[in-house]
Amino acid sequence: xxxxxxxxxxxxxxxxxxxxxxxxxxxxxxxxxxxxxxxxxxxxxxxxxxxxxxxxxxxxxxxxxxxxxxxxxxxxxxxxxxxxxxxxxxxxxxxxxxxxxxxxxxxxxxxxxxxxxxxxxxxxxxxxxxxxxxxxxxxxxxxxxxxxxxxxxxxxxxxxxxxxxxxxxxxxxxxxxxxxxxxxxxxxxxxxxxxxxxxxxxxxxxxxxxxxxxxxxxxxxxxxxxxxxxxxxxxxxxxxxxxxxxxxxxxxxxxxxxxxxxxxxxxxxxxxxxxxxxxxxxxxxxxxxxxxxxxxxxxxxxxxxxxxxxxxxxxxxxxxxxxxxxxxxxxx
Amino acid sequence: xxxxxxxxxxxxxxxxxxxxxxxxxxxxxxxxxxxxxxxxxxxxxxxxxxxxxxxxxxxxxxxxxxxxxxxxxxxxxxxxxxxxxxxxxxxxxxxxxxxxxxxxxxxxxxxxxxxxxxxxxxxxxxxxxxxxxxxxxxxxxxxxxxxxxxxxxxxxxxxxxxxxxxxxxxxxxxxxxxxxxxxxxxxxxxxxxxxxxxxxxxxxxxxxxxxxxxxxxxxxxxxxxxxxxxxxxxxxxxxxxxxxxxxxxxxxxxxxxxxxxxxxxxxxxxxxxxxxxxxxxxxxxxxxxxxxxxxxxxxxxxxxxxxxxx
Numbered sequence: 136x137x138x139x140x141x142x143x144x145x146x147x148x149x150x151x152x153x154x155x156x157x158x159x160x161x162x163x164x165x166x167x168x169x170x171x172x173x174x175x176x177x178x179x180x181x182x183x184x185x186x187x188x189x190x191x192x193x194x195x196x197x198x199x200x201x202x203x204x205x206x207x208x209x210x211x212x213x214x215x216x217x218x219x220x221x222x223x224x225x226x227x228x229x230x231x232x233x234x235x236x237x238x239x240x241x242x243x244x245x246x247x248x249x250x251x252x253x254x255x256x257x258x259x260x261x262x263x264x265x266x267x268x269x270x271x272x273x274x275x276x277x278x279x280x281x282x283x284x285x286x287x288x289x290x291x292x293x294x295x296x297x298x299x300x301x302x303x304x305x306x307x308x309x310x311x312x313x314x315x316x317x318x319x320x321x322x323x324x325x326x327x328x329x330x331x332x333x334x335x336x337x338x339x340x341x342x343x344x345x346x347x348x349x350x351x352x353x354x355x356x357x358x359x360x361x362x363x364x365x366x367x368x369x370x371x372x373x374x375x376x377x378x379x380x381x382x383x384x385x386x387x388x389x390x391x392x393x394x395x396x397x398x399x400x401x402x403x404x405x406x407x408x409x410x411x412x413x414x415x416x417x418x419x420x421x422x423x424x425x426x427x428x429x430x431x432x433x434x435x436x437x438x439x440x441x442x443x444x445x446x447x448x449x450x451x452x453x454x455x456x457x458x459x460x461x462x463x464x465x466x467x
Numbered sequence: 468x469x470x471x472x473x474x475x476x477x478x479x480x481x482x483x484x485x486x487x488x489x490x491x492x493x494x495x496x497x498x499x500x501x502x503x504x505x506x507x508x509x510x511x512x513x514x515x516x517x518x519x520x521x522x523x524x525x526x527x528x529x530x531x532x533x534x535x536x537x538x539x540x541x542x543x544x545x546x547x548x549x550x551x552x553x554x555x556x557x558x559x560x561x562x563x564x565x566x567x568x569x570x571x572x573x574x575x576x577x578x579x580x581x582x583x584x585x586x587x588x589x590x591x592x593x594x595x596x597x598x599x600x601x602x603x604x605x606x607x608x609x610x611x612x613x614x615x616x617x618x619x620x621x622x623x624x625x626x627x628x629x630x631x632x633x634x635x636x637x638x639x640x641x642x643x644x645x646x647x648x649x650x651x652x653x654x655x656x657x658x659x660x661x662x663x664x665x666x667x668x669x670x671x672x673x674x675x676x677x678x679x680x681x682x683x684x685x686x687x688x689x690x691x692x693x694x695x696x697x698x699x700x701x702x703x704x705x706x707x708x709x710x711x712x713x714x715x716x717x718x719x720x721x722x723x724x725x726x727x728x729x730x731x732x733x734x735x736x737x738x739x740x741x742x743x744x745x746x747x748x749x750x751x752x753x754x755x756x757x758x759x760x761x762x763x764x765x766x767x768x769x770x771x772x773x774x775x776x777x
Binding site for chain 1: 574595
């Protein structure tokens with residue numbers, strides 16, 4: 136599901152919003168060069184300007200927008216606001232009157248208790264470790280692999296790319312059991328990655344999505360610059376490090392944000408691989424501590440677990456909202 | 468004859484040297500991480516899945532070939548039919564709830580002249596909340612007591628209290644509600660992008676012909692969106708057929724197996740509390756599910772191909 140969703144943005148024409156600022160060659164000139172496909176009124180949508188001037192439609196639209204805003208705030212934001220409020224209320228308040236505004240005052244202590252006594256700090260740091268490792272492995276595999284496939288192009292590149300693409304068509308469910316057994320006894324090494332972060336990090340690196348994204352970006356790098364570097368005597372490694380990577384910041388940013396977010400959301404795989412409670416991430420611990428801590432502390436823990444993903448989203452909105460294929464990428 | 472053989476003997480080291488000189492060795496070194504990681508953690512497990520479905524494994528002794536025995540056992544399991552029925556029910560409900568809502572939201576948002584970004588952020592926010600946090604939070608909302616969050620809201624309208632996830636009839640709709648809340652925003656963004664790329668001249672032409680707003684929706688917008696609509700439909704089907712976390716964390720398949728889904732059944736075969744994992748049955752069932760999903764992906768691919776051609 137995930138990979139297929141991503142596919143639409145990868146193998147088909149890149150989304151309009153993306154192609155503008157993602158391609159290193161396309162500066163401000165790209166807009167003039169592209170044929171103008173819009174009508175005179177660049178902003179026009181279904182309801183025309185003439186229609187917008189009619190009183191009935193004008194007020195109808197205003198009403199629609201008002202209802203839309205109210206609906207989005209109540210339904211979309213509401214549960215999160217409630218979580219924020221409940222995590223600094225007492226358990227009694229939350230249970231007795233879930234929608235009252237702090238009947239007995241604000242209780243910041245919950246967050247402290249969650250962070251220290253419920254050991255959320257430890258699970259938070261475990262999650263951070265998981266995310267950082269998964270991110271590094273993914274970036275390493277995708278940049279080196281994408282570079283070979285797009286720039287060095289050895290004879291076997293086509294076959295290799297085909298094999299990477301093919302994994303997109305295998306649903307994650309097929310991998311569940313055989314991948315678990317592989318991690319349990321890594322072929323050729325005879326070691327088990329159970330209870331090791333490598334058991335999460337290395338499989339995360341086998342992401343066809345990242346490799347394809349990188350390759351497509353590298354494909355579009357200006358050939359003259361690469362040729363000039365080659366003439367100046369830059370070897371393959373030097374070229375990757377000093378020429379290709381500095382030009383690839385936008386795509387590295389995209390892969391990084393989605394890699395970290397995916398690691399933060401991951402639940403089933405860490406549940407299977409990390410059996411030792413001391414090294415489990417938040418996603419695995421939260422369902423288990425539900426029965427062992429007070430409700431208010433539990434809600435504070437939930438709040439802590441949502442902060443990093445929400446901050447990532449608010450900080451990098453454009454990545455999420457401008458690429459339709461990428462928007463689907465974190466679904467499921 | 469001898470000369471050419473000597474030449475051949477000479478040319479090999481020279482060609483290896485030139486291969487290295489042309490960067491062949493560097494390419495091989497650089498591609499090694501990809502080959503190793505994909506080989507061990509992607510290609511090998513995929514092949515292994517196919518092999519394992521015809522074997523029994525208990526991790527201690529060597530696996531034994533059992534032919535189609537795993538598949539037969541899965542088919543003989545009375546829970547299989549329950550799981551399929553529940554999964555199809557979930558999928559249909561998710562379609563009824565979740566398919567039209569993003570389209571309507573996107574259509575309204577597309578008419579915004581100001582603050583479109585703000586609305587998009589609001590719509591997308593639920594998508595970025597980690598699924599575990601979402602599900603556990605909703606589990607609290609679903610409290611069946613009269614003071615549960617949702618039952619409090621119902622009581623304002625003189626309704627409830629409802630049992631939510633605690634009754635067989637309402638458990639599945641409750642799961643669909645959470646799933647829809649956390650997924651709808653992503654689809655809204657896909658639709659919004661598709662709607663902004665509809666060419667303005669089409670609407671201009673419809674205006675000249677005197678088309679009303681409903682006529683423009685029906686005759687311009689929806690036909691222009693038809694491929695996107697098909698793509699999101701199939702993506703949603705592929706996603707909902709693999710529903711796992713909601714039933715796992717909210718109901719654990721209950722009450723009375725009313726939310727047992729196919730993926731949950733696979734999980735139980737392999738990692739359930741019944742002692743030794745039945746990995747053979749789990750892979751057999753996951754392969755069957757995968758074959759079905761592959762069919763959907765095939766339709767998806769055909770659709771995106773024609774989508775990119777228009």
